[in-house]
Amino acid sequence: MQATVGDHVHMYSRNIGMIDRKGEILEVRGADGEPPYMVRFEDGHTGLVYPGPDCVVEHRNAEEQR
Template structure:
């Protein structure tokens, strides 16, 4: 698993009735993008350090285009 700042980390529930959690990666510990990640959770706004398990996936965010034009 590899992530970069701005990617979404999605944790699927592992038991019946478990909610899906979604967070934004705000820090990556290693240059190669491997865990652990610091994630700000969308449901609580809290930031936590996480070593994702098999129920997790990364959703990469496309780079934002610079629409400001030439300076």
Template sequence: MHASKGDRLVTHGRVVGEHDRVVEIVEVLGPNGTPPFRVRAANGHESIMSPGPDTSVDHRKSGDQV
């Protein structure tokens, strides 16, 4: 998995009815765009994340239109 600052990580719900979780990458801590990532949730909480196989990278930046 490769990502850049400003990309979003989308962790898909594992069971029916569970929503996807979306966080923005604020810093790439691994070499050449690889995990771990410092991420920020919509509520402002920041954490370090090493995404699993249920997570995908959305390369649109946070200000881009959908």
């Protein structure tokens, strides 16, 4: 998994009744865009994320990167 600053991460809930979590990647701490990522979630919480199989990186499109 690779990401850049500004990409979004979507962590799908693994349990019924729990909500998905979404956030913006603020910092990439691994080499070559690899995890871990510092993420600011929609609720304002910031945390270090080691994405698992229930997580998807949603890359910014080329237009937004300019």
